[in-house]
Amino acid sequence: MAVVKEFTLPDLGEGLTEAEIVRWLVEVGEVVAIDQPVVEVETAKAVVEVPCPYGGVVTARFGEEGDSLAVGRPLVTVAVGSGVGAGPDLGPADGSAPGGEPGAGEGSGNVLVGYGTAAATARRRNRVRAVSAAAGHAVAAPAAPAPGATALAPAPAAPEPAAAPAPVPAAPQASDAGPVAVISPLVRRLARENGLDLRALAGSGPEGLILRADVERALAGDTTLAPAAAPAATAPGTAAPQVAGAGADRGVERIALRGIRGAVAEKLTRSRREIPDATCWVDADATELLATRAAMNTALSAAGGATIPVLALFARIVTAALARHPELNATVDTARSEIVRLPAVHLGFAAQTDRGLVVPVVRDAHARTTAGLAAEIRRLTDAARGGTLTPADLTGGTFTLNNYGVFGVDGSTPIINHPEAAMLGVGRITPKPWVHQGELAVRQVVQLSFTFDHRVCDGGTAGGFLRFVADCVENPAVLLATV
Incomplete structure (x- = not known):
């Protein structure tokens, strides 16, 4: 006899407590293999597929696309046991209670979102419906589905010597006659x-x-x-409750702050609440930097290599500036009233996607060459646009580089990416009148803005950092002198 096991939304790590259902990858009645992804969810960090550690027939799904589920809430229930459906990887039942540890052959236990699973070698979509009465097996009933769950109606059980278990309940009946x-x-x-x-x-x-x-x-x-429900009667002498969408509220659109948008809102609010930030800025002549980039890309193209984007050059400059001013590669431990200086530079860079703003992190940026930085930035940018970034790609940053020049604006006052201590903003590079070698000329000018946590340093350090960045932009040979 098969046993129904309940698979709950696993702990997503990095302090995440909920996820929004983006797309179901399986249907009720479908046979799934061990570690087969069953749902795509959007967390505050990324959009990821959740693999189920059990192999068997899906008997119920909990939640609709667009719903948010808390960690520990049911995702699906799966009938586990030989004979419950056609398909591989259906381990034998051991009689364990739903939600317990899977036994040998029943599940892998690999449910960490965003990092894949050990046994997932293929993503099969076996559209096989639940076994009929002729199969000679009944499915043990799970607890009644929560409201909004999609459940599998039971097939009649074949006669057996023992009393047949209760059938799998159908979905809630109230106004629920079909999808x-x-x-x-x-x-x-x-x-x-x-x-x-x-x-x-x-x-x-x-x-x-x-x-x-x-x-x-x-x-x-x-x-x-x-x-959906008639409003309660209004007591005499009290004002009637205002109905959403009526009167002055008509046409008002409310958008829930959750998922990536909610995470960004929470982080920016916390940054402004906790960090005493200050901003300084400077204009720099980027003409020589662009000329250096053009020469580098000409040589790389002739050798069959990938070109270097401007962002990679700024990333290289930032790592050199942080080597001179390590107090800015830090965070503040408010509980212990300590400044924590960090040995490695994990450089985040802001990337705009269809799902909102994300900040992928280039790990160990201080140890990478300019070409290595360019390759990693390109990989992370492609993953961000494709929605395939993992939580590991989006966490652990120590300093952020924000190129808002791609939006065609000159300047901004960056908000620090909590719990980091600083952020460098880069505006558009555009032709402007500039005094060059004592004469007025048209040069390629960029505005650099730098926001820093005033707890970790004073204005002299921040000014020194920004001035070094500007010097490297105006004269890239300065950067070579620091290598």
Whole structure:
């Protein structure tokens, strides 16, 4: 007889306590292999696939796309045991309770998100439905699914000498006669936040698909709307509660601060709350830096090598500046009232993606050549745009480089990436009038802005750091003299 095991959202590490469901990778009734990814989730750090440590038939999914789940909440339940479905890696049942440690052949235990699993050698999608009564096995029933769970209706059990276990319960019955014709998580969220029952709406999309416009029309008072629950009667002499989407609130859009956006908001707020920051800036003539880059790329292209982006040159300059001013590669331990200077430079750089701002980290940047920095920045940028960054790629930074010049702006006042001690901002490099060798000329000018934690150093140190960076930009030979 098979045993149903419950797989919960694992501890994601790095202080993360929840994740948002982006996309389900398996259906109820599908046979899954050990360590096969079952869901794609977005944490505050990255979008990752979660592998299930059990092999068997998926009997229930918990949560819809767009929902947030806390660590420790159920993700899926899986019927484990020989004969529950066609497919490999279905280990024998041992009678252990759901959520317990997997036995030999039942699960790997490898559930750390973002780092892969040891036994996952292929990602199979075996669309095999649950076993019929002729298979001669029944599935032990899990606890009743939480509201919003998608459950597998049970197949009739074959006659056995012992009493048959209870069947797997169906999904909650209230207004739940089949799936809702909604694809977009945004539509589900909009309806949920305004107390709308999507099953009461007639979708205007293909094959009755419910669109965002349908929900907005319902909020505007369309008679096809049936509210999820009738409002409680208002007591005499009290004001009626304001209904979301009615009156002055009509057209207002509310966006939950969670996932990557929520993590950025929390970190920036904490930075401004805890760090007494100060900013200084300087304009620098980047004409010689661009000429040096052009000469380097010409030589690299002739040799069949990859070119060097401007960001990699600034990364190399920053590592040299931190070697001269190590007090800025630090953090503050507020609990012990100590400044902690760090031996290695793990350089973060801001990258804008479709999912929001992320800061990948180049590990041991101080030990890399300019070409090595360029290669790692290119790898991390591609991963950020593809949504494949792991938590390890996004944590552990000691200093951040922010190239906001890509947005076509000259200057900014960076907010320190807590718990770091400083950030260098680089504006666009653009032609401007400049006094060069005593004469007015058109030169390629860049504005550099530097925000620092005033607890770790005074203005003299910060000014010295920024001036060294500007000197290297204006005369790259200064950088060679420090190697």
